[in-house]
Amino acid sequence: MTRLLGRLGGACAAHPWRTIAAWLVAIAAFFSLAGAFGGTQHDNYRVEGTPSQAGTDFLSDAFPEMSGTSARVVVHGDSGDDLPAGVLADVRKRLAGLEGASLVDEPVFSRDGDTALFTVNYRVPVTDFHGTEGTDALREAAAPAEDAGLDVELGGQVPENVTKPAITAELIGVGAALVILLFALRSFTAAGLPLVVAVAGLGVGFAGVALLSAATDVSTIAPTVASMVALGVGIDYALLLVGRQAEGLRRGLAPRAAAAEATATAGVSVLIAGATVLLSLFGLRLSTVAVFASFGYATFCTVVAVMTAALTLVPALCGLAGHRVLPRAERLGLVRPEGAARSRRTGQTGAPAPPRATLTERWARAVTKRPLAAGLAALVVLLALAAPVLGMRTWPQDAGSQPESNTTRRAYDLVAAEYGEGANGPLQIAVDLTKTPADSLPALRDDLAAADGVAAVSPPRLNESGDAAVIAVTPTTGPQDERTQDLLDRLRADVLPEGAEATGVVAVFADISDRLAVRLWVVVPFVVGLSLLLLTVLFRAPVVALKAAVMNLLSVAAAYGVMTVVFQTDTGARLLGLPHDVPVSSWVPILMFTILFGLSMDYEVFLLSRIREDWLATGDPYGSVVRGLAATGRVITSAAAIMIAVFTGFAIDPDVTVKMIGVGMAVAVLTDATIVRMVLVPATMTLLGRANWWLPRWADRLLPELHLEPPAPADPGKPAAAETGDGRGRIPVGGGS
Structure with a gap:
């Protein structure tokens, strides 16, 4: 794998204009195909096996005039x-x-x-x-x-169903990412490369989503969510490769050789991290809701596109940029390269001096000095952040949560003010008169009107053949009110006879919420089990894999808790431009979980690979934690900051679901990159010591040995490092220091 990626990177760097031309042709081709054959997005809320879907299908057959939108x-x-x-x-x-x-x-x-x-x-x-x-x-x-x-x-x-494309969130995310990249790379050329690559990949991905929309149903907000994820990971992946390119140039490699090495090393991490995100997205298929699966399809298209762009365009652009990837002062010799010392009298660069401890290294030493106290403190903070999730209420968002600038929101408010809150979500009672006698309809109407929480009941409307009827029931409360769902449950349990089903928007949304709440506990084991398997195979360390899965669960739970506090309190909702507090969208928990577990694995691979590499070289289970964290701290922090900036930009999106995902994912990445990676990981790994790398003999025989990292060049001045620990091959180094 490393040889193949190295050749790919070297070839792209050696022929940059051909690579760029190929990408321009690909972008033009994809956009042409999307314009000619692409479809439009729409929300398919069909959920097989639910009472509301049965009622909807019955009404479509019995009342053709009501079969459409x-x-x-x-x-x-x-x-x-x-x-x-x-x-x-x-x-x-x-x-x-x-x-x-x-x-x-x-x-x-x-x-x-x-x-x-x-x-x-x-x-x-x-x-x-x-x-x-x-x-x-x-x-x-x-x-x-x-x-x-x-x-x-x-x-x-x-x-x-009309969605207006808004690029404000993307522009804010890109602008913030540029500032972070300039700070991290200290070069305009190096900072611009990840943005160009991410935008190119995103363009191809969007065209792919349009083509996908012609073949299957894709949600109206799926492209927005897909762009949110792809923009973040695309910039991050390119950042890792550019960082490795700069390292190679500092060691004296030619730009082409540095690009080949960067693609062979950091490129492996990019490939594994991207594959993890893609595999986690398959968990959305288990929701059994078509609109949810479409989020996975759309995000899959965009992530594949930005990952391909990172592995090909980055080395090509780095080959063109040459040494301009390095900071200008460093190129001109105004500052010494990393690891070199200057003579105080002559100012000439001399022999490498022992590098000073970085801030991350000093922090890692402080945490590992008192691992139990640090670990418990981090755990308490995460549990405190996650506690509000116990009060989370989920419900699909409706027009009442939209900005007042939308005509749908103004229509919602007018109907609520003039006809009552429940008029915005009437229930439709579909009655099969072959199972329920027609002469029982007056009594059924009276029973419906007498139910607690009903404001009005319309006269039954019969179809032309007289074998079906529909009755409209207007609740006293609005669609998002818990009492409306309680009314629906009571009608289904105590009032509706055989052959009658409650349907309508409120009933459909209630059934979707119930289905997603149940399927969440199918999706969680699938995604967690997948990550456990992948980490165990990569690192040959089941303890490390299990610990990583638990920590990812904690960071996701913390994000859920913060999101609950923000959106289910009036103050927090108003700060984000909402008119009032709202329940958490039913789409958000599963969608966030699958995406965040994949993204968290990115940082897990980058960090653990460096710790594992040091452990194999030194056999020191404690020092390897400090050195691994110090080596990856800067790149993980920069990558996380970019992710947070991109996701926070989407918090201003007018769509409430997108807004919730942006806030939740920004919080999750923030807690993951700070509390988890900087405190909980080093603390627990220090406490576990050699147990981190324990592997049963039977698993040792079954698991493959992955030699993903190219062998380091031999140094005749140094003895070969003794192989310690379990004696297995090296795995990919994440990201560069």
């Missing part, structure tokens, strides 16, 4: 007078003539008569509308009301 048009007058009947009749006629519309009911008026609510049913799915064409058609149909000076707001599935 729907929209709401809210017309409101500020004067308090009754709305002009002629204008409303004209609006209804225009709405009924919309392409794909099948049924437009008479408007429902508020009690004071100053608001009218139109519901438009379509015979086509929401995916038939591209971009804003559905919303534009609704707005044009409602033009007579706007011309009359009335307020018109749009709600329902058609306008809520």
Whole structure:
């Protein structure tokens, strides 16, 4: 593997313009294909095996006019007078003539008569509308009301499915990453390389997501989440390679040779770390929710693209940049290279002096000096951060959580103010009259109206063949209120007869939340087991692998806890631009878990590989921890800072789910790179000593020996290091110091 990667890096560095030209051709080709054959994203909330899905399928068959999507048009007058009947009749006629519309009911008026609510049913799915064409058609149909000076707001599935591409979050993340890279690499050329590589890979990845959308359902916010992850890992992977390139140049290697060495060493870590992220994403398939699997597909495309860009474009650009990868002062000889000392009298560079202890090394020595106290303190902090997760409530987000600038949010507020909170999430009761007699419908309506928490019940509507009916039930509470879900559970358990199912947006969201809560405990063992297996194979150390998995669980739990406090308290939610506290989106826990476990493995591989390498060379289980942490501290800190900057930028995204993922992942990376990597890892490894590298004999025979790191060149002035510990081969060194 190392030889192959080394040849790849050397070839790209030797022929940089060919490599760059190949990437430009690939970008152009992917974008051309995406423009010609790419699809559009939409949310597929179909969840097989749930009561709400059964009810939805039944209504689609029994009421073809209600088989497609729907929209709401809210017309409101500020004067308090009754709305002009002629204008409303004209609006209804225009709405009924919309392409794909099948049924437009008479408007429902508020009690004071100053608001009218139109519901438009379509015979086509929401995916038939591209971009804003559905919303534009609704707005044009409602033009007579706007011309009359009335307020018109749009709600329902058609306008809520429209997503406007926002690049503000990406720009903030890229800008912050550039500052961090300049600080870490001290060279404009070196700092710019990771950004160029990440953006190139992201471009190809986005085109791939568009092509994927033509073949399968991809969520509307999946590209945003995918770009968040890919931008962070792409910059990080390129940073590792550029850092190794600079090390090679300082040792006197030519740029091409340095690129080959960097790709053969740090490139292995990039390959393993990227593969771990990709494998963890497969855990989303176990959620059994199609929209969730699409997050995995989209992120898979973008991560593969940025990983490929890092392994090919970085050596090519480094070959072009030459020694400009190094800081300018170092190139001009104004400062001494790392490890060299200057004569006080002549100022000439002399023999290498013993390097001074870095801040990270001094910190590592302090932690390992009192490992028990440091480990317990870190554990207490993580548990304290994670404690609020016990109060986490999950629920898919609706228009009530959107910014007030959105017409869907204004429509939601108008409906809540004029018709009651529950009017934003009515339940649809689908009744199969072949199982429930038609003459029992009046009694069923009375039972529904008598249920605690019901505000109104519509008369039953029968289909043309008379074998099906639908009844609309309006709760007294809003869709996100826990009491609404309690009402749904009571109706299903005590009121609905055989052949009747509750469906509608609230019922669908409730069933999705329940399904995801159950499947989380399938996804967690899968991802944790996968990481345990991978780390055990890589490091031949089951104790280290188990410890890493536990620590990753702690950092994820801490992120969940902080996210719960931020979003489920009014103060925290308002600080992030939300109108009020909201439950944690049902999509977030599983999605965050799979992504974060993969990202945490990046830092685990980078750190443990250096510790393991030192252990094999010295047999010192304590000093290897200090030296390994000191060697990787700077690169891990820089990489984590970039990740945090990118994820924090997405916290300003108007979509609540994206905002939650950005906050949660930023917190998780922060705790992982500080409390876990800088305190808990060195403390526990010091306490365990040689037990870290214990391996049963039967496992020793079964596990492969991975010689992933190229052998170091022999130094005739030094004796060969005695092989100690378990005597196995070396594994990849992570990232460079």
